[in-house]
Amino acid sequence: MSKKTTPAGTRPNRNAPRAPRLAPGVAARLAATTALMAVLVDHRPLDSAIDATDGPFETLDPRERGLARAILGIALRRRGQIDDALSRFLDKALPRKSGPLPAILHVAAAQILFMDVPDHAAVSIAVETAEADRDARHFKGLVNAVLRRLTEQRDAILASQDEVRLNIPDWLYERWVKDYGAETTAKIAAAHLLEPSLDLSVKSDPEGWAEKLGGIVLPTGSVRLIAHGPIDALPGFAEGQWWVQDAAAALPAKLLGNVEGKDVADLCAAPGGKTAQLAAAGAKVMAVDISEPRLQRVRENLSRLKLQIGTIAADVETWDPGRLFDAILLDAPCSATGTMRRHPDVAVLKRPSDIKSLANLQSSLIARATSMLVSGGTLVYCTCSLERAEGEDQVALALASLPLVLEPIRPEEVGGLEAICREGFLRTLPSDLPNDEPRLTGLDGFFAARFRRL
Numbered sequence: 001m002s003k004k005t006t007p008a009g010t011r012p013n014r015n016a017p018r019a020p021r022l023a024p025g026v027a028a029r030l031a032a033t034t035a036l037m038a039v040l041v042d043h044r045p046l047d048s049a050i051d052a053t054d055g056p057f058e059t060l061d062p063r064e065r066g067l068a069r070a071i072l073g074i075a076l077r078r079r080g081q082i083d084d085a086l087s088r089f090l091d092k093a094l095p096r097k098s099g100p101l102p103a104i105l106h107v108a109a110a111q112i113l114f115m116d117v118p119d120h121a122a123v124s125i126a127v128e129t130a131e132a133d134r135d136a137r138h139f140k141g142l143v144n145a146v147l148r149r150l151t152e153q154r155d156a157i158l159a160s161q162d163e164v165r166l167n168i169p170d171w172l173y174e175r176w177v178k179d180y181g182a183e184t185t186a187k188i189a190a191a192h193l194l195e196p197s198l199d200l201s202v203k204s205d206p207e208g209w210a211e212k213l214g215g216i217v218l219p220t221g222s223v224r225l226i227a228h229g230p231i232d233a234l235p236g237f238a239e240g241q242w243w244v245q246d247a248a249a250a251l252p253a254k255l256l257g258n259v260e261g262k263d264v265a266d267l268c269a270a271p272g273g274k275t276a277q278l279a280a281a282g283a284k285v286m287a288v289d290i291s292e293p294r295l296q297r298v299r300e301n302l303s304r305l306k307l308q309i310g311t312i313a314a315d316v317e318t319w320d321p322g323r324l325f326d327a328i329l330l331d332a333p334c335s336a337t338g339t340m341r342r343h344p345d346v347a348v349l350k351r352p353s354d355i356k357s358l359a360n361l362q363s364s365l366i367a368r369a370t371s372m373l374v375s376g377g378t379l380v381y382c383t384c385s386l387e388r389a390e391g392e393d394q395v396a397l398a399l400a401s402l403p404l405v406l407e408p409i410r411p412e413e414v415g416g417l418e419a420i421c422r423e424g425f426l427r428t429l430p431s432d433l434p435n436d437e438p439r440l441t442g443l444d445g446f447f448a449a450r451f452r453r454l
């Protein structure tokens with residue numbers, strides 16, 4: 001048998017710096033631990049922690065990346081249950097100077113409680129991850145003891161937990177019970193525990209694309225698939241035939257009706273899902289966003305889709321377009337509490353005070369949008385929030401203070417789904433659109449209202 005050798009004619013350079021060797025599986029858990037710390041401690045969005053070019057995800061191979069992402073999804077989705085389970089074995093708070101110790105425990109507990117990972121691997125890799133950190137290494141013994149006890153008592157712990165209640169922060173639970181009632185809140189929370197489907201908006205032929213991609217066509221026209229593997233490897237991506245967009249997020253742009261040939265402003269446009277819909281429907285679109293880097297993503301997305309638009313990096317609160325538009329879509333910045341299925345980090349990142357300040361910003365943006373609209377023009381206001389303060393309350397404020405009348409939304413405009421058309425508004429909930437296959441169920445929580453300018 002031949003020995004492993006270096007390429008012919010070369011010798012190993014013994015002085016070259018070598019990347020530390022990690023046992024199999026450790027790199028993925030280290031990356032998950034680092035990203036979880038970024039979310040829990042630094043309050044950074046998960047996507048930015050994962051995408052950081054100098055972060056540990058950069059060096060992972062696709063399998064490790066997938067594993068790290070899956071662990072993070074569960075660690076955030078089921079954070080309440082994991083906290084509750086770990087607290088049963090910790091009689092005091094973890095010491096301050098323990099580095100990533102909390103994230104190491106959460107990453108391991110996510111695997112032990114909810115993933116098909118051998119217990120001994122989850123525990124020993126957690127101990128090894130602790131060993132790799134200057135501060136956490138002093139707590140190796142604690143990591144080992146707590147996690148072993150967790151493996152022993154897993155079934156009893158899970159049986160004793162109310163998974164629906166434990167995983168929603170108290171302040172959101174209280175708001176939702178007030179607005180939607182306890183039964184619907186429980187359904188929303190249950191929907192958050194499921195890995196969401198992959199929803200696509202297609203330029204044309206939804207049936208054909210559903211067949212090619214192995215998905216279904218929803219009553220609203222989106223194509224829905226069970227997500228797996230890299231998106232850019234799917235048929236039709238490179239050719240620009242479709243784009244990723246939650247089925248609920250695809251509804252507000254449709255509420256502008258026939259936009260062919262019309263001057264439409266898409267305010268707060270990035271990353272451009274709704275811009276693409278408007279451009280594909282033949283509108284002359286001006287996409288406006290405060291963030292130039294995010295606007296660059298709009299340009300890249302629209303260029304892949306071979307759709308023409310104009311773009312302007314500007315703050316809508318102060319931007320003066322110097323002309324009026326026939327129609328405006330205002331997808332305002334919001335708390336994003338409707339997207340917790342896709343972005344479970346929202347439960348960690350948002351606070352009640354955010355809703356207040358966002359609601360103030362939304363009122364100001366609606367007033368600005370109204371001032372850019374021709375008389376008789378249509379304004380669709382939407383947010384991906386479950387909070388009334390960012391939805392129904394904004395409508396009441398706008399109608400009381402601006403030259404706008406409400407144009408109620410009808411079920412036939414949203415795939416005939418009466419349940420998502422409430423009081424003339426679009427109000428989707430994560431628990432809407434159930435399917436026998438749980439991986440094909442649900443919608444992001446969206447609100448939309450349509451106005452006509454007087």
Ligand SMILES: C[S@@+](CC[C@H](N)C(=O)[O-])C[C@H]1O[C@@H](n2cnc3c(N)ncnc32)[C@H](O)[C@@H]1O
Nearest residue numbers: 268269270271272273274289290315316331333
């Ligand atoms: C909910 S996202 C928009 C999603 C987008 N409409 C889509 O469908 O892909 C909100 C966007 O608002 C932008 N934004 C926040 N404040 C803004 C402001 N004052 N003026 C313009 N854009 C703003 C953010 O940069 C962000 O891209």
